[in-house]
Amino acid sequence: MTLAQEHDALLFDLDGTVWxxxxxxxxxxxxxxxxxxxxxxxxxxKAPAEVQEKLxxxxxxxxTVLTSAQAAVSLAQEVAPGxxxxxxxxxxxxxxxREAGLRVVDSAEEAQVVLHGHSPDTGWAQLSEAALAIxxxxxxxxxxxxxxxxxxxxxxxxxxxxxxxxxxxxxxxxVAAGKPGTRMFEQATQNKANPLVIGDRLDxxxxxxxxxxxxxxHVLTGVSGREELLAAPPEHRPTYVAExxxxxxxxxxxxxxxxxxxxxxxxxxxxxxxxxxxxxxxxLAALPVAWEGPFSEIRGL
Numbered sequence: 001m002t003l004a005q006e007h008d009a010l011l012f013d014l015d016g017t018v019w020x021x022x023x024x025x026x027x028x029x030x031x032x033x034x035x036x037x038x039x040x041x042x043x044x045x046k047a048p049a050e051v052q053e054k055l056x057x058x059x060x061x062x063x064t065v066l067t068s069a070q071a072a073v074s075l076a077q078e079v080a081p082g083x084x085x086x087x088x089x090x091x092x093x094x095x096x097x098r099e100a101g102l103r104v105v106d107s108a109e110e111a112q113v114v115l116h117g118h119s120p121d122t123g124w125a126q127l128s129e130a131a132l133a134i135x136x137x138x139x140x141x142x143x144x145x146x147x148x149x150x151x152x153x154x155x156x157x158x159x160x161x162x163x164x165x166x167x168x169x170x171x172x173x174x175v176a177a178g179k180p181g182t183r184m185f186e187q188a189t190q191n192k193a194n195p196l197v198i199g200d201r202l203d204x205x206x207x208x209x210x211x212x213x214x215x216x217x218h219v220l221t222g223v224s225g226r227e228e229l230l231a232a233p234p235e236h237r238p239t240y241v242a243e244x245x246x247x248x249x250x251x252x253x254x255x256x257x258x259x260x261x262x263x264x265x266x267x268x269x270x271x272x273x274x275x276x277x278x279x280x281x282x283x284l285a286a287l288p289v290a291w292e293g294p295f296s297e298i299r300g301l
Contacts, residue, residue, distance in 0.1 A: 002251065006196075047092035066188055069089065069090075071143070076141055085103065146158040150223060220244070260284055
């Protein structure tokens with residue numbers, strides 16, 4: 001039985017996991033064939049239908065898409081039903097808010113809630129209007145706190161970095177609706193007994209899946225790399241670690257951190273010493289030993 005077959009729901013991140021900007025990750029395209037994916041994305045700049053259209057163009061199954069914009073709108077309706085909302089984000093975010101019965105406004109003086117999602121068009125004027133609204137008592141809800149956004153050119157400024165600017169100006173910390181909060185995971189897996197979360201960020205995808213009590217697969221195709229894995233606090237440690245999503249069609253044991261058939265790790269003083277045949281086997285062997293406590297160096301990785 002493969003790793004994918006062991007689980008009754010597969011929850012995929014998008015940026016850094018399925019694609020980099022407008023370029024699909026080759027291993028992801030191959031791995032997703034024949035699967036019924038659920039996509040959970042912290043990127044609030046596109047409506048679910050737009051995301052599905054992009055997936056279709058890339059030759060990927062469209063599946064079900066849940067965005068952090070949807071989660072933020074849902075949260076706003078819970079805390080302030082029918083409220084007047086100032087939105088920093090894409091037109092699709094504004095449309096979602098209106099469809100949910102919220103009243104979209106453009107000035108700080110009118111706003112009861114500020115909803116903040118990623119948009120390339122957000123600048124100083126929009127950030128300042130949000131800050132003014134929050135200073136006047138508006139609730140502050142962010143779609144997500146991702147500080148960076150993977151692209152084919154590298155890491156771009158993410159929504160969390162823009163949120164940090166508003167928080168710095170106001171002294172008010174936003175409530176984040178997306179990952180690593182559990183809201184999206186729980187919405188996606190109703191009536192599912194054994195879901196698997198697949199993502200590239202330890203502090204959002206993996207932390208959120210762990211917090212929701214789900215198994216997690218970290219893929220080394222995006223933001224969080226080996227150094228972050230080795231230093232990860234308990235809440236950020238994945239159940240499985242793979243170089244790419246092709247691991248979904250292999251055995252779970254092949255990507256589970258721990259001693260490997262051809263690799264091992266041990267402590268020598270405050271150093272971690274690793275031996276083994278392949279780089280990834282050595283990483284899997286090293287992780288549990290590194291997670292035992294602080295270390296000064298890792299030899300042989």
